[in-house]
């Protein structure tokens with residue numbers, strides 16, 4: 001009998017070297033019973049993270065017309081800027097501004113190809129004169145977060161009794177696109193009273209294996225829903241990343257790692273904005289994939305019920321068509337892009 005979690009475990013990557021069995025046992029517990037954990041002693045330096053934070057605030061401080069030049073509405077990839085209130089989670093507007101980016105890839109979709117291929121394409125960069133180091137720093141963060149995600153996915157495999165590369169080999173295509181975001185959550189005193197406090201509504205991270213999140217300043221706001229439905233704070237802890245499971249991994253390991261629901265509340269009045277930077281380590285979208293074998297002994301440890309306030313958008317579709325599932329989730333978050341580039345699909349799936 002395990003009691004429900006009331007805090008998020010902190011995993012120390014040094015332990016993975018000094019006492020690997022202990023590390024894997026702690027990781028296994030976090031995967032099955034929490035779905036979230038912090039990692040400390042990773043290889044991303046504080047100096048780099050400080051530079052990334054400066055550029056993040058620098059981007060959001062640009063004049064609105066500059067940010068709007070990179071608006072998502074210019075591209076079917078859902079990469080680029082979203083003005084505050086553009087994104088919708090659980091049918092409600094999120095009070096956050098964001099800039100979505102990915103490893104740089106050209107568009108390859110053409111008429112007749114599977115529609116989800118339109119998600120892949122180049123970034124929409126802000127003008128170089130405003131933030132000269134922006135592109136290089138953002139892409140460097142992307143590389144470093146991806147390396148950490150790969151390492152953690154190997155440990156996740158081992159913690160679930162698999163070969164280290166068992167998940168990556170089957171579920172990740174070398175060179176595929178992985179998405180990430182810079183996010184700004186304004187404090188409530190810079191919102192209208194009717195906006196409420198939903199920075200981002202209750203959700204599970206869709207289609208990915210792992211999320212690696214950097215909380216760029218130390219304001220609270222991120223909350224994680226435990227299995228009985230209570231909201232548990234995940235405060236910023238210096239020099240750590242917060243890691244959580246996406247619905248891709250949950251499906252691919254028979255639910256033994258839980259894609260835990262989470263949300264963000266806007267900062268209290270007078271606190272100023274909260275900034276965060278998630279990287280989503282994606283799973284392949286190009287074909288239907290069967291889950292891996294997990295031992296019966298481990299499967300008996302699976303939580304019996306997990307209460308969630310998340311909408312489970314289109315989750316049943318994942319097993320059949322992960323690409324379409326990923327696309328529909330993007331579309332339902334950004335209705336303007338959806339209406340412009342995917343009008344028929346929007347009608348078909350009631351995304352209006």
Ligand SMILES: O=C(O)CCC(=O)C(=O)O
Nearest residue numbers: 183205222262264276278
């Ligand atoms: O900003 C955060 O702390 C969490 C962001 C998040 O959950 C998301 O963008 O999926």
Ligand SMILES: [Fe+2]
Nearest residue numbers: 203204205262
């Ligand atoms: Fe999330």
